[in-house]
Amino acid sequence: MSKQKITxxxxxxxxxxxxxxxxxxxxxxxxxxxxxxxGQIYVETTTPALYVAVATDSEVAANDWALSTIAxxxxxxxxxxxxxxIPGEIAAAAAExxxxxxxxxxxxxxxxxGQIYVxxxxxxxxxAIATDYADEADDWKEITLS
Numbered sequence: 001m002s003k004q005k006i007t008x009x010x011x012x013x014x015x016x017x018x019x020x021x022x023x024x025x026x027x028x029x030x031x032x033x034x035x036x037x038x039g040q041i042y043v044e045t046t047t048p049a050l051y052v053a054v055a056t057d058s059e060v061a062a063n064d065w066a067l068s069t070i071a072x073x074x075x076x077x078x079x080x081x082x083x084x085x086i087p088g089e090i091a092a093a094a095a096e097x098x099x100x101x102x103x104x105x106x107x108x109x110x111x112x113x114g115q116i117y118v119x120x121x122x123x124x125x126x127x128a129i130a131t132d133y134a135d136e137a138d139d140w141k142e143i144t145l146s
Contacts, residue, residue, distance in 0.1 A: 035064040110139040 024041040025031065031042040035053030042051040042065060051065040058064045099116035100106065106117040110128030117126040117140060125143040133139050 030062065030067075031065045032062050034058070034061045105137065105142075106140045107137050109133075109136045116143075 024043050026043045026045055028044070028046045030044055030049070031051055035042075035056050038053050038056060040053040042053070043049075044051065050068045052068045053064050054066045055064045096111070099118050101118040101120050103119070103121045105119055105124070106126050110117075110131050113128050113131060115128040117128070118124070119126070126140040127143050128139050129141050130139045
């Protein structure tokens with residue numbers, strides 16, 4: 001993995017130069033110039049549309065940019081996680097935080113404080129407040145909205 005470097009002119013306030021470098025680019029049409037860094041944002045104001053830089057040195061400058069949509073963001077994040085995942089470690093860790101569920105109130109010790117359990121029959125939610133009470137069911141408190 002390589003780190004990116006943002007270059008900017010050597011004048012004025014350092015913080016101002018960084019903010020200027022990170023300010024999204026705008027234009028009335030899709031971007032046609034090379035991106036300065038991967039992840040740079042370009043807002044096309046006519047449609048409007050959002051482009052994100054995926055490269056900085058494509059043979060055709062416009063290919064540095066990918067059209068983005070809000071719907072594409074979760075898929076892009078998921079793809080990045082899968083790409084960065086060290087043989088399943090991230091996916092396995094994320095699975096541990098999935099709410100538990102069953103047809104009755106929880107009756108086993110919670111795995112961690114803050115764990116969620118859903119009673120799918122009565123539609124009640126429970127949150128773990130402990131992991132080691134003498135009575136396993138006491139690890140859980142019903143979540144109420146009142």
